[in-house]
Amino acid sequence: MIEPFTWIQVAVAVLAGLLCLIVGFSGRKPSDLTLGAVAVVELLLVIQLVVAIVAPFTGNTAVGSVLEFYTYLISALLLPIAAGFWALVDRSKWSTVILGVAALAIAVMVYRMQQIWTTLPQ
Amino acid sequence: MTSPNERLQAKPVSPSSASPKRGISGIGRVLVVVYGILALGATGRSFVQIAERFDEAPVAYTLSALAAVVYIVATVALIRSGSGWYRIAWITIAFEFLGVLTIGTLSIVDPELFPAATVWSYYGAGYLFIPLVLPPLGMWWLARHRPNRGVAAGATGDAR
Numbered sequence: 336m337i338e339p340f341t342w343i344q345v346a347v348a349v350l351a352g353l354l355c356l357i358v359g360f361s362g363r364k365p366s367d368l369t370l371g372a373v374a375v376v377e378l379l380l381v382i383q384l385v386v387a388i389v390a391p392f393t394g395n396t397a398v399g400s401v402l403e404f405y406t407y408l409i410s411a412l413l414l415p416i417a418a419g420f421w422a423l424v425d426r427s428k429w430s431t432v433i434l435g436v437a438a439l440a441i442a443v444m445v446y447r448m449q450q451i452w453t454t455l456p457q
Numbered sequence: 458m459t460s461p462n463e464r465l466q467a468k469p470v471s472p473s474s475a476s477p478k479r480g481i482s483g484i485g486r487v488l489v490v491v492y493g494i495l496a497l498g499a500t501g502r503s504f505v506q507i508a509e510r511f512d513e514a515p516v517a518y519t520l521s522a523l524a525a526v527v528y529i530v531a532t533v534a535l536i537r538s539g540s541g542w543y544r545i546a547w548i549t550i551a552f553e554f555l556g557v558l559t560i561g562t563l564s565i566v567d568p569e570l571f572p573a574a575t576v577w578s579y580y581g582a583g584y585l586f587i588p589l590v591l592p593p594l595g596m597w598w599l600a601r602h603r604p605n606r607g608v609a610a611g612a613t614g615d616a617r
Contacts, residue, residue: 402509403502403505406502421490425486429483433486437490
């Protein structure tokens with residue numbers, strides 16, 4: 336992983352999550368804005384996947400468990416897709432809240448991925 | 458074309474009338490999603506633990522796997538309607554609550570018992586205490602959304 340990129344990713348996911356929560360609790364259905372924010376989060380995860388695949392060839396290898404890292408990464412990649420489908424099927428304000436919950440969960444997962452990449456497993 | 462009796466899948470008996478949309482209304486949807494994410498997280502971690510180092514702490518890792526399965530069942534039970542699923546939701550959520558309280562306490566009192574982290578260690582601190590907070594929320598929500606006719610689910614035998 337590239338650390339600065341990871342922190343940007345965490346920040347974007349947190350912001351997208353808060354945005355969706357606020358917009359959702361104020362009663363809005365999923366919109367281009369909220370779905371777009373989550374789409375950006377997903378895009379960054381795809382980039383992270385590419386980085387994770389390429390990085391070991393440049394000498395930037397994971398210190399922790401690679402299997403665990405990819406379990407998190409793939410779980411995280413699935414979340415926006417699941418939440419996005421939910422948002423398209425169920426047009427209610429709660430779907431917007433759900434988009435926010437998914438984005439915040441991704442922020443935590445990316446943070447955890449950074450930990451796994453840089454520290455030895457206990 | 459096909460014989461009508463071909464479909465023998467045991468579908469959950471749906472209350473024909475007044476089927477309450479218990480699993481899919483309002484903030485309950487958010488609850489379901491959080492349960493789903495927790496199920497995903499617990500399953501993922503359990504998969505890694507068992508695949509990589511089951512021998513190190515078989516008890517803790519088996520418990521992780523069990524917890525993961527229970528979270529999945531709880532998620533499904535929250536989505537489905539009907540008194541059977543309602544009871545399953547109660548049982549699984551109560552089990553989780555019991556689990557997080559028991560294992561959480563044990564992991565503090567006697568850390569050596571659980572050398573490796575489970576979802577429930579330290580009251581779910583590794584999961585932002587969501588495993589501790591979620592079951593009471595789930596039970597509160599279940600209590601407020603009983604299936605039709607307010608049968609005291611859980612206490613009765615087979616409610617249909």
